[in-house]
Amino acid sequence: MIPQRGRAEPTHGDVNAFKRELMMRPGDPTAGSRLTVNSHVHVPPNFSAFSTVDEMVDLAVAQGVEVVGASNYYDFEVYRRFGELAAGAGIFPLYGLEVVCLVDELAGSGIKINDPGNPGKMYLCGKGISQFAPMAPEAEALMSTIRDIDSARIVEMIDKLAGLFASAGVAVEVSEESVKSAVVRRHSLASGPVYLQERHVAQAFQEALFAAVPGPARAGVVPGPAWAEALATICHAEPGPALDVVSVQNALRTHLMKAGKPGYVPERFVDFDHAYRLILALGGMPCYPVLADGATPMCPFEESAGRLVSSLRERRIPCAELIPNRNAPEVLVEYASTLHEAGLVVLAGTEHNTLDVVAMEPHCVGGVPIPDPVKDIFWQGACVVAAHQDLTARGETGYVDGSGVPNPAYAGPGGREAFAALGAAVIEEYRRVTPARTRA
Numbered sequence: 001m002i003p004q005r006g007r008a009e010p011t012h013g014d015v016n017a018f019k020r021e022l023m024m025r026p027g028d029p030t031a032g033s034r035l036t037v038n039s040h041v042h043v044p045p046n047f048s049a050f051s052t053v054d055e056m057v058d059l060a061v062a063q064g065v066e067v068v069g070a071s072n073y074y075d076f077e078v079y080r081r082f083g084e085l086a087a088g089a090g091i092f093p094l095y096g097l098e099v100v101c102l103v104d105e106l107a108g109s110g111i112k113i114n115d116p117g118n119p120g121k122m123y124l125c126g127k128g129i130s131q132f133a134p135m136a137p138e139a140e141a142l143m144s145t146i147r148d149i150d151s152a153r154i155v156e157m158i159d160k161l162a163g164l165f166a167s168a169g170v171a172v173e174v175s176e177e178s179v180k181s182a183v184v185r186r187h188s189l190a191s192g193p194v195y196l197q198e199r200h201v202a203q204a205f206q207e208a209l210f211a212a213v214p215g216p217a218r219a220g221v222v223p224g225p226a227w228a229e230a231l232a233t234i235c236h237a238e239p240g241p242a243l244d245v246v247s248v249q250n251a252l253r254t255h256l257m258k259a260g261k262p263g264y265v266p267e268r269f270v271d272f273d274h275a276y277r278l279i280l281a282l283g284g285m286p287c288y289p290v291l292a293d294g295a296t297p298m299c300p301f302e303e304s305a306g307r308l309v310s311s312l313r314e315r316r317i318p319c320a321e322l323i324p325n326r327n328a329p330e331v332l333v334e335y336a337s338t339l340h341e342a343g344l345v346v347l348a349g350t351e352h353n354t355l356d357v358v359a360m361e362p363h364c365v366g367g368v369p370i371p372d373p374v375k376d377i378f379w380q381g382a383c384v385v386a387a388h389q390d391l392t393a394r395g396e397t398g399y400v401d402g403s404g405v406p407n408p409a410y411a412g413p414g415g416r417e418a419f420a421a422l423g424a425a426v427i428e429e430y431r432r433v434t435p436a437r438t439r440a
Contacts, residue, residue, distance in 0.1 A: 033424055034379040036361055039069035039094060039127070040289070040321060040349020043082060044187035046072045047199035049352040052187055053078055056352070056360075057085040065360045067382050067427065069094030069349060071125055074147055074195045076132045090434045092427045094385050097126045098289075099146070099278060102269035106301065114288070114302065116295035117259065118267075124275045126284030127319055127347070128389035128398065139281035142274060147195055149268045151176075154196045160263045161205050161256060168234040172208035179204040198257060199353070202249040209234070209248070236262075246355050272315070276404065283392040285385070285400050287319035287347065288312055292335050294326030305338035312344065316404050319345040319381070324362040324370055332364055333374055340377045343416065345399070347381040380420045387423030 038060070043053045050056040053070075060068050068091050070082050079095055086093035100123055106113060107120020115121040135143065155176050165172050180194045182204060213230045231248065232238055235255035256263035279286050290308070291299060302308040312320060320339045324332050339346045348362045348370070362378075363369055370378075388398035397407050399419055410419045 033428070034376060035066040035092075035382075035427070036064055037067040037069075037347075037378055037382040038065050038349050038360055038362060039067070039347040039378070039382055039385065040071045040096070040125070040323065040351055041068060041360075042072055042351060042353040043070050043078055045075060045078065045183050045189055045194050047197050047203070047353055049355055049357045053082050054085060057082070057089055057091065059357075060091055060360050061089050063360045065091070066431075067092045067094065067386070068360075069096050069127070069347075069382070069385070071096040071098050071349065071351075073098050073100075073197065074143065074150070075193065076129075077190075077193075079132070087434050090431055092386060092430050094127065094382065094389060095129050095132070096284065096287075097129060097132075097279070097282065099124050099126070099275040100267075100269055101272050101275035103272050111301055112295075112299040114291045114299060116291070116299055121267075121269065122272065122275075123289050124272070124279070124317075125287040125289055125321060126279030126282055127287045127321075128385040128392065129279070129282040129284035130389050130393035131281070131283035136281055139278060142270075142278040142281060145274070146270055146278070149270070150195065153265050153267065154198075154201060157198070157201055157257065157263060157265045158204075160265065161201065161252075164256060164263055165205065165208070165234055168230065170209060170212050170230055170234060172205065172212055174204050174208050182207070198253065199249070202252045202257065205252055206245060206249045249355075276315075280400075280402050280404055283389075283398070285319055285345075285388050285398065286317045286404065287321050287345075288317050289321045289323065290335060290339075292322070292327050293331045294323065305335045308335070309339060309342040309344070313342075318400055318404075318406065319347065319385075321347040321349060321381075323351055324348050324364050325350055325358060327364055329364045329368050329371070333371060336374045336377050340380075345381045345384045345416065346377050347385070348378040380417070383420035383423030383427065384416065385423065386426050387419050390423070390426045 041056060042048045043050060043056055050059075057068070068086065070079060070093070072078070074097070076095070076097070083093050100121065103113065103120050103122050110119045112119050113122040115123065131139065158174060158176055158179065162172060162174055176196070179196055179200055183189070183194050183196070183200060209231065228243060231243070231251065235251060237255050255261060258264060276286055290302060292302060297303075301311060308320070322332060322336060327335075336346050350358055350360065350362050352358065359367075384399055392398040399410070400406055407419070410416065
């Protein structure tokens with residue numbers, strides 16, 4: 001387990017008596033204590049809007065976000081730095097991961113889940129992970145399988161793209177090692193393994209293209225006709241009028257790297273059970289990230305909030321997370337309220353998994369603020385995760401146990417609220433004993 005400077009100690013002596021007292025409280029015991037929360041942010045070396053985790057924490061401080069959850073793919077070395085910086089800023093850190101898996105029966109039926117382009121492909125998150133440094137043998141084995149599958153695909157994709165660039169008359173020298181080295185330099189990382197994503201590859205080839213084709217300065221400036229012509233030749237399509245860095249990377253992914261395109265390499269996924277067991281082996285609780293109207297049309301798996309509730313219950317997923325930046329306000333309210341009323345834990349984050357730096361506090365599409373009752377739901381969810389993380393870090397049972405079974409001490413009406421109150425107490429004590437840079 002990674003040491004976390006400023007980790008809150010228990011705020012109560014008799015744990016069982018405290019639980020019983022919380023269970024007797026009417027309503028939501030966390031009401032009135034709400035903090036600003038973002039439960040899903042990707043930080044380097046994952047592809048991220050931030051160059052360093054320091055930038056992310058600084059932005060959270062500047063914008064008054066007091067509980068922040070990191071949710072990286074497959075690499076948690078940076079969480080040590082995240083924990084130290086969060087403690088120094090009085091921000092409560094939540095640790096998580098994101099896994100991609102395949103639900104075979106839905107893939108066979110052509111049903112899209114929360115990826116609008118691939119039937120059966122599911123993104124699944126783990127919230128409140130606490131057993132990741134070091135990992136237990138089971139978690140290490142499960143994680144190694146995923147890392148090996150992803151790494152082999154990335155190497156093949158880099159080779160294909162290099163060939164396509166050469167065929168278009170643009171010679172570039174891009175390799176797995178050069179992409180990893182660029183990630184290390186860009187984010188000032190210490191030595192250690194780097195696990196590449198598709199977005200890293202697109203960025204590497206965008207940068208190689210800018211370097212290989214003559215033209216004016218490239219820092220967000222539209223280059224000359226020769227450069228634009230080269231991009232069109234490589235993509236075999238007009239990439240669009242916007243030729244800033246982000247647009248070019250998106251053009252390379254859209255025209256070369258997606259299914260059916262010449263640089264595509266078929267994805268291989270672990271199954272749902274593998275992803276679910278990995279999350280539990282890391283001490284986390286499974287959480288489903290909801291796309292909702294972030295896709296048009298909506299994915300059938302979640303085209304109604306009621307159907308989504310049934311599907312999550314069937315798979316023993318106790319938690320769901322919205323990314324409000326994708327959602328219209330009325331859709332966000334409908335999904336958050338329905339999931340909450342059905343007894344699920346509900347969260348909200350921003351991802352920050354592109355180069356666009358959006359606000360750290362989640363908002364709906366167009367910057368529309370989230371209604372206060374829905375913010376209360378998200379705050380309660382963050383408190384549940386905080387309590388789960390704190391308990392499992394101590395070797396105790398969290399909101400669910402290591403098999404995904406709900407904690408029997410919190411079964412029945414009011415159990416989720418009592419567990420959230422425990423988390424609110426953990427957060428409050430943590431913030432009491434850490435520096436007050438956010439609360440000057």
